[in-house]
Every structure is written in C-alpha cells, then in structure tokens.
Amino acid sequence: MRTHRLALLGSTVVLAVGGSLAGAPSASAAAAEPYCNYISDTARPTVRPDDEGNAVRQVQCLINVYSAYPTWLEVDGDYGPATAQGIYWVQTCNGTTGGADGIVGPSTWSRLYSPKPACAL
Template identity: 75%
Template sequence: MRTNRSALVLGTLVLAAGGVLAGAPSAGAAAAESNCNYIADSARPTVHPGDKGNNVRQVQCLINFYSNYSEYLTVDGDYGQNTAAGIFYVQTCNGTTGGADGIVGPSTWSRLYSPKAACAL
C-alpha cells in the first residue's frame, strides 16, 4: 500500500504533540517508539534478510517513520525485498557502521530509533 509519507509523519507528529507541529527528529523517534511495539525498545536482536516475525515487524514499523524514504512498508513480519530496500536506505543515509549490508545490527537499530535529521525529515 502506498501513501503520502510526509502527510503520515506530519499527522503523527501533530497528534503526538497535542496538535502542535513538532518537526525535530526526536519527535519522530518518540512517535516511532510509542507506535512500534512489536518488541521491547531495548531488545535489538540481529535481523537478516529472509527472517520473519515480530523483530522484522519492529524494523518495518520504524522504517515507516523515515519520511524521506519513498515507500511505505506493510508491517507483515516478512523481511523481503521491500524491507531490504528500506534497510539499505536507512544504512546508506545514516552512514551506519558496517555500511549498507541489509543486516539490522546494533548500528542500524540505533539509527532506526535515532535517525540523522537529514534522513528523517
């Protein structure tokens, strides 16, 4: 399903801020943490292409808060091509340790929760 990502993020931020637009990346991260609850925020297991389950759902949900990423992911728990493309975007934009390898490890988890400003807005 495709949707206007900017409108989705903007609407989420406006609601999260009680009707006041909050454009800082931390506001997006706070919204992501409150809406993406498939696993505990402190649980950050390594996720690989082909994996399935709640770990993947968490990754997919967090990618959807990247308003500069053009594809809205269906949160289905299946790490396929669309999820891989989202992870490559996150890794490339943020310059994660290890480069863009498609594996969600500590550096990628960190950037999923706390993206660089240019990557999230």
C-alpha cells in the same frame, strides 16, 4: 498507515513553529510509541534477509515512522525485497557501521530509532 506519517510530519511542524513543550516527548517518539511496539526498545536482535517475526515488524515500523524513506513498508514481519530496500536506504543515508549490508545490527538499530537529521522525517 500513510496518515500516520502525515500526522507525524504535522506534529513536527507544529513543534518547530510553536517551540518545544516542557516535559513532552519528541514528536517522533510520541508518534512511534503506539505503533512500533512489536518488541521492546532495548531488545535489538540481529535481523537478516529472509527473517520473519516481531523483530522484522519493528524494523518495518521504525522505517515508516522515523525515516524519510519514500516508500511505505507493509508491516507484515517478512524480511523480503521491499524491507531490504528500506534497510539499505537507512544504512546508506545514515552511514551505518558496516555499510549497507542489509543486516540490522547494533548500528542500524541505533539509526532506526535515531536517524541523522537528513534521513529523518
């Protein structure tokens, strides 16, 4: 899994150096598409500590692919302590509405898909 993050970073650098490609999706969107498809991009249920399932997998995957969170999360669908730390990091870095409460609601979902530049890879 770590190689996917490196591949994403390499794609971003190539696009930054070579310019954008007409009609091509952003490097982040292109890299996440095959990996973060546990739920629809428009299905954004509230995710809380101790939840399990595909929505948690989506959160874990998005943290791995889009954010600059320094620890790779296992995409296992279990909202445990490691996932909580990743969510708190995303919420704190992005300044989400409601603060760092560990609950993935609309503001956190938005920043998982579109992190602030300082919080992204």
